[in-house]
Amino acid sequence: MQSKVYIFFIMAAIFCGVSNSYAQKFISTARVEYERKIYIKKLMQELNGGDNSNSEYMTRLPDYITEYFDLFFSDNKSVYKAGKESEQKIPDWMSSGIASTVYSNMDSGTYASQKQVYDKTYHIIDSLPHIDWKITEDVRTIAGYACRKATGRFCDSLFIVAFYTDELLLTGGPETFNGLPGLILGIVIPRMHMSWYATKIDFPEIKAGQTIAPVTKKEKQTSLKTVIKELSERVNDWGNWKDILMWQVAM
Numbered sequence: 001m002q003s004k005v006y007i008f009f010i011m012a013a014i015f016c017g018v019s020n021s022y023a024q025k026f027i028s029t030a031r032v033e034y035e036r037k038i039y040i041k042k043l044m045q046e047l048n049g050g051d052n053s054n055s056e057y058m059t060r061l062p063d064y065i066t067e068y069f070d071l072f073f074s075d076n077k078s079v080y081k082a083g084k085e086s087e088q089k090i091p092d093w094m095s096s097g098i099a100s101t102v103y104s105n106m107d108s109g110t111y112a113s114q115k116q117v118y119d120k121t122y123h124i125i126d127s128l129p130h131i132d133w134k135i136t137e138d139v140r141t142i143a144g145y146a147c148r149k150a151t152g153r154f155c156d157s158l159f160i161v162a163f164y165t166d167e168l169l170l171t172g173g174p175e176t177f178n179g180l181p182g183l184i185l186g187i188v189i190p191r192m193h194m195s196w197y198a199t200k201i202d203f204p205e206i207k208a209g210q211t212i213a214p215v216t217k218k219e220k221q222t223s224l225k226t227v228i229k230e231l232s233e234r235v236n237d238w239g240n241w242k243d244i245l246m247w248q249v250a251m
Contacts, residue, residue: 028073029206031070032168032198034197035067035068036174036194036195038064038192038194040065041062042193047244069083070082076171077105077106078172079213081102098117098248109127112125122222125222133152135150135180142165142186143201148166149163150163150164152179161186161188162180166182168182173185174187174196185197228249
């Protein structure tokens with residue numbers, strides 16, 4: 001009788017182990033749709049030092065603007081670019097700022113970005129930014145995946161909050177955010193009143209070369225440092241908006 005009980009517990013342990021191994025899948029290829037929100041009214045109020053003298057104009061502003069982006073990844077490479085059009089009507093002056101297509105290579109720790117900054121296009125090739133992360137015990141579910149919370153510093157001074165899942169194996173995320181033990185499905189930047197959250201994850205075929213940056217002429221390539229220097233001189237009199245622009249360019 002004791003031997004039968006012993007065998008029963010052994011078989012139960014094996015079954016539970018097999019069940020758990022199927023419960024968590026580790027995925028190396030997928031498409032992730034991100035919803036990016038900029039809480040424009042709060043941002044403008046803060047940049048104006050809380051001055052609501054132009055209150056009639058402020059009341060006409062939407063609380064936030066919403067845009068969509070897609071991240072395609074396969075193994076350790078990804079491309080992040082504009083996704084579907086937002087149903088929200090965004091004023092031209094809000095949508096004509098910075099637009100990026102980012103190709104990231106986690107193996108080499110580099111990225112290539114085609115970044116449209118107002119009236120000029122830059123082809124940036126540089127190292128992925130280093131972010132000092134602190135992983136917490138907090139967990140939340142995003143797009144059906146359990147995500148661990150982490151906090152970090154971007155560009156040395158910009159506080160960010162991220163949520164990542166280790167079930168999606170890419171150690172990157174939207175824009176050039178990277179460095180956590182899995183894919184970042186959520187990012188919040190309180191200082192910029194911006195957030196990115198994954199809204200949909202699916203698994204289309206990702207063709208060879210889709211996550212590799214197209215070749216650009218060497219004379220058109222530049223580093224992030226060079227772009228920041230050039231733009232800093234152009235917008236030196238923009239006040240608080242200058243910091244917001246520089247952070248967006250650095251992403």
